[in-house]
Amino acid sequence: MAKQKQQKRYAKRHSEHASIALERIGILFSQAAEMFNRDKALSNRYVSLARRISMKYKVRIPSELKRRFCKHCLHYLVPGKNCAIRLKDHSIVCYCKDCGKASRMPYSKEQKAKRLKNRQ
Numbered sequence: 001m002a003k004q005k006q007q008k009r010y011a012k013r014h015s016e017h018a019s020i021a022l023e024r025i026g027i028l029f030s031q032a033a034e035m036f037n038r039d040k041a042l043s044n045r046y047v048s049l050a051r052r053i054s055m056k057y058k059v060r061i062p063s064e065l066k067r068r069f070c071k072h073c074l075h076y077l078v079p080g081k082n083c084a085i086r087l088k089d090h091s092i093v094c095y096c097k098d099c100g101k102a103s104r105m106p107y108s109k110e111q112k113a114k115r116l117k118n119r120q
Helices: 015-035 040-056 108-118
Strands: 083-088 091-096 102-106
Touching: 015 040
Parallel strands: none
Antiparallel strands: 083 091, 091 102
């Protein structure tokens, strides 16, 4: 008996699926922003749904949206309400008040652009 060719376990999705997934992720984050003041649990649910969509269709969440949720507890973050943002040593530090964890993101590109703009 000859070996049968096995199918790939993780087949690539079509680009149409990826564009629809990105659009849906953006919609979910905008809904999370709208619902944050009324129902925090629902806005957190929207973030978890957006993450599941990105994992299912292998699409990266855009960086501007990635900064809007805590990587540890997966809660939607609003500066001044449930997170504190500080600038320390060439990085942005976001402290989540729900879980107490800190997320660090570099901002050296922004500083470099600012220095180049000031030179001109």
